[in-house]
Amino acid sequence: MAILFAVVARSSTILAKHAWCGGNFLEVTEQILAKIPSENNKLTYSHGSYLFHYICHDRIIYLCITDDDFERSRAFSFLGEVKKRFQTTYGSRAQTALPYAMNSEFSSTLMAQMKHHSSPPSDRLTETQMQVDDLKGIMVRNIDLVAQRGEKLELLIDKTENLVGSSVSF
Template identity: 40%
Template sequence: MAIVYALVARGKTVLSEYTNTSGNFPTVTRVLLAKIPPSATRQSYIYDSHVFHYVVSGSLTYLCMSDSQNQHRLPFAFLSKVEEVFTSKYGSQALTAIAFSMNEEFSPVLKKEMEFYNNNPEADAVTKVKGQIEDVKNVMVENIEKVLERGEKIELLVDKTDRLNQQAFKFEKQSKRLKNVMWWKKVKMWLAIAFIVAVIIFAITAMACGGLTFHNCKSNN
């Protein structure tokens, strides 16, 4: 599972967004934002192999898109964290802010949290500790066509090349990390061997010279 896109909006006004790949997500999400009822709280919409998850809190909508239909807990944990940080940072400013006025400052936060929930094994553990599992079980999951008007269509385009490149980069990064770990293990092993050899040489020399004071060797000199 990977979260590939996220935004914070007030109604249809997007205040900040971030994606780690290429696609027409802004076009699709603008359609979705216009369809989300003010009374909604949290929901997921499936589109082919991708899922749009959103949380509505007050007049603000926190939305993300993931590439898996089988994982809902982490996307909603991600959205909860984004809501927490955004509310703490901006408070009532978001109620009157113009479109993208927070983007320069907040998109790096979206990127940081996205990378954490995508790559850090601890993310799932944090979610479980916060007791968000039961909440997600009650989230309604529907096909995106249910929110579209008759005859209305949207086409989601995702650049899979970017995703493959990111996965390749991640694999390369993990390989380098493993290589460094193995190198340090070898260094530690050779240092341990060198230390043992030095101790053996010292012990043999000490025995030959009459003890730790080396008095036999000193008297010969």
């Protein structure tokens, strides 16, 4: 259950892409891009054991290929995040860009988002819980150290007061 391939394109002109694994994803994607209408919409195609999800907005197509058991909501969440980041980064430049013009910069964003959205929510929750537990442990140790320092300071203050009292009586 993963996002295997992602692409951002203007019509059939690919602007950025990233593949999680090997395969003929690019060739299949080029065929699908040619068939996607230019009006704003989102849709999922099924072919064999793969699902092809896309969002088309302002003639820019955000497409991903997933296993057939991947949840549509997660795929469209991924595409929505990619769309937001792409529009924020490139804006109207995407309307006139050359093929693969954004690939060197944006493929790393695609990769990071693919990784994030491919991992099941329970794994992310478990990982976050482990991080919280680690932080709790660190905080408890720090609080113990502060308490120990406070005790040492109190002892030092008591000894100082005893010395002051002894020096006065001497």
